[in-house]
Amino acid sequence: MHTVMPDVLKQGAQEDKGEIARLQYFVGAIAVGDLVKSTLGPRGLDKILMPLNPEGARNHQHTVTNDGATILKSVWLDNPVSKILVDVSMQQDNKCGDGTTGVVVLAAEMLRNAEVLIENKIHPQIICDGFRMALEVAREALLNSCFSHDVESETFKQDMLKIARTTLSSKLLTHEKEHFSQLAVDAILRIKDTLNLDLIQIIKKTGATIKDSYLEEGFILEKRIGINQPKTLVDCKIMIANTPMDTDKVKIYGTKVSTDSFEAIQDLENEEKQKMKNKVESIIAHGCNVFINRQLIYNYPEQVFRENKVMTIEHSDFDGMERLASCLDAEIASTFEKNLNIKLGHCDKIEEIIIGEDKLIRFSGCKKNGACTIILRGASMHILEESERSLHDALAVLSETLKDNRVVLGAGCSEMLMSNAIDNLARTVEGKKSLAIEAYAKALRQIPTYILDNGGFDSSEIVSKIRAQHTKGNKYAGIDINKGDVGNIMELGIYESYNSKLSQLTSATEAVEMILRVDDIIKCAPRQRSNV
Numbered sequence: 001m002h003t004v005m006p007d008v009l010k011q012g013a014q015e016d017k018g019e020i021a022r023l024q025y026f027v028g029a030i031a032v033g034d035l036v037k038s039t040l041g042p043r044g045l046d047k048i049l050m051p052l053n054p055e056g057a058r059n060h061q062h063t064v065t066n067d068g069a070t071i072l073k074s075v076w077l078d079n080p081v082s083k084i085l086v087d088v089s090m091q092q093d094n095k096c097g098d099g100t101t102g103v104v105v106l107a108a109e110m111l112r113n114a115e116v117l118i119e120n121k122i123h124p125q126i127i128c129d130g131f132r133m134a135l136e137v138a139r140e141a142l143l144n145s146c147f148s149h150d151v152e153s154e155t156f157k158q159d160m161l162k163i164a165r166t167t168l169s170s171k172l173l174t175h176e177k178e179h180f181s182q183l184a185v186d187a188i189l190r191i192k193d194t195l196n197l198d199l200i201q202i203i204k205k206t207g208a209t210i211k212d213s214y215l216e217e218g219f220i221l222e223k224r225i226g227i228n229q230p231k232t233l234v235d236c237k238i239m240i241a242n243t244p245m246d247t248d249k250v251k252i253y254g255t256k257v258s259t260d261s262f263e264a265i266q267d268l269e270n271e272e273k274q275k276m277k278n279k280v281e282s283i284i285a286h287g288c289n290v291f292i293n294r295q296l297i298y299n300y301p302e303q304v305f306r307e308n309k310v311m312t313i314e315h316s317d318f319d320g321m322e323r324l325a326s327c328l329d330a331e332i333a334s335t336f337e338k339n340l341n342i343k344l345g346h347c348d349k350i351e352e353i354i355i356g357e358d359k360l361i362r363f364s365g366c367k368k369n370g371a372c373t374i375i376l377r378g379a380s381m382h383i384l385e386e387s388e389r390s391l392h393d394a395l396a397v398l399s400e401t402l403k404d405n406r407v408v409l410g411a412g413c414s415e416m417l418m419s420n421a422i423d424n425l426a427r428t429v430e431g432k433k434s435l436a437i438e439a440y441a442k443a444l445r446q447i448p449t450y451i452l453d454n455g456g457f458d459s460s461e462i463v464s465k466i467r468a469q470h471t472k473g474n475k476y477a478g479i480d481i482n483k484g485d486v487g488n489i490m491e492l493g494i495y496e497s498y499n500s501k502l503s504q505l506t507s508a509t510e511a512v513e514m515i516l517r518v519d520d521i522i523k524c525a526p527r528q529r530s531n532v
């Protein structure tokens with residue numbers, strides 16, 4: 001008998017159903033997982049990201065990185081499931097700053113194990129149910145294993161240092177992790193009341209070595225003080241503005257002006273000058289002794305400011321200005337009428353300093369005292385950029401820990417703890433669901449496996465040893481990466497933020513569940529342009 005399938009999709013649309021759709025998403029997920037798994041852990045390797053287009057190569061430098069989010073952001077993918085995993089990694093980056101590789105590897109492993117179950121005719125809904133049950137048990141095990149200390153105590157500060165060390169140990173900064181952990185903790189403790197990471201500015205200057213990086217109190221702006229103005233000022237009242245300050249050229253829009261003499265043009269210019277003088281005077285009338293503008297300040301207004309003993313700084317970049325306004329507790333003004341109550345910024349001192357070979361401006365004693373700047377030094381821009389990414393991860397994780405002071409053990413210890421708890425659950429569940437639960441536990445064990453593989457160790461032997469230790473009740477067993485053996489992670493002090501670990505677990509499971517529920521991939525027909 002010949003059956004005819006009715007054509008319901010618009011011409012140009014495509015549909016992949018059932019097995020074919022599933023094959024697509026398994027391939028996509030596993031490819032993304034495999035792409036980043038070699039960067040996982042302290043012995044993970046780095047990747048070079050090259051711009052595809054040779055035109056772009058001239059403008060964009062190559063990036064050398066180990067950061068999962070940076071790698072995934074840069075690759076071009078044409079698989080819907082790969083894109084979902086990239087999205088999960090980005091969310092992890094936005095929320096916790098770290099764990100962006102771990103979350104993708106975990107989700108990809110869950111899907112790899114789910115594929116085997118589906119091949120054995122286990123329905124995706126049963127797998128999802130099993131994964132849900134496993135997640136609950138994993139969460140409980142993680143919660144029971146976490147510990148915390150009072151945020152004001154010295155022990156908590158030590159916890160923070162250990163968390164920063166763990167984050168930095170998989171990064172380029174690993175050889176200087178003591179120095180940078182201290183730097184990150186000092187910086188984050190300065191802003192602990194607001195936890196506004198914008199108040200920590202990172203400035204990169206080539207030259208010297210990464211060990212020469214340091215923390216500066218206050219805010220540093222990469223600009224110069226106006227010509228012929230004093231290079232130091234105390235008790236500063238600062239107006240931050242975004243306004244045009246150019247009268248050197250007369251601008252007349254949309255009007256035709258005819259004059260019969262050069263004097264008439266001179267009059268026009270004088271009129272413009274007077275207008276600018278009035279503008280400068282109205283700015284000064286607000287009581288400021290420093291004027292910082294987003295746009296250029298031309299010669300004439302600068303001269304008027306100088307005559308009135310007001311320091312000027314021009315052309316500050318937009319990011320820098322927003323941050324400066326928040327450090328100085330000022331508002332960015334663009335109109336200056338007398339009746340406007342513009343909030344000026346305050347700081348104790350503004351001075352010109354020299355870092356490396358560059359002159360910069362330092363604002364110290366800022367109103368929001370936590371504001372500080374980390375000056376990164378290093379041999380090349382590649383090193384500085386990767387150092388900045390690593391430091392950003394450490395700062396984000398520390399800020400997460402200050403919000404929730406709970407800590408868990410890293411180095412595969414928490415994963416093994418959760419996987420053992422899930423294995424115990426699998427033994428009590430009847431039916432096919434127990435296979436899905438076991439698959440979830442196996443995916444968790446893959447994290448320590450990859451950390452060890454990347455170090456060149458015999459992962460199957462060491463992971464089975466760690467598993468046996470946990471079954472015997474040694475809940476601190478994990479990877480001692482220096483010895484390539486089982487170690488006591490509590491003694492080794494490899495700590496991670498509870499929130500970050502929990503977020504990895506839940507985000508990975510939710511994404512996998514969503515992917516498993518798909519049985520149809522429909523590529524919508526391209527929208528036809530209407531004839532104009």
Ligand SMILES: Nc1ncnc2c1ncn2[C@@H]1O[C@H](COP(=O)(O)OP(=O)(O)OP(=O)(O)O)[C@@H](O)[C@H]1O
Binds near residue numbers: 041044102103410479
């Ligand atoms: N000294 C160590 N020994 C063993 N394992 C460690 C050590 N330090 C960190 N780890 C483990 O390495 C894993 C983190 O690796 P990595 O930092 O490469 O990935 P990520 O944090 O998931 O992603 P990313 O840093 O790219 O955002 C965690 O499981 C952590 O417990």
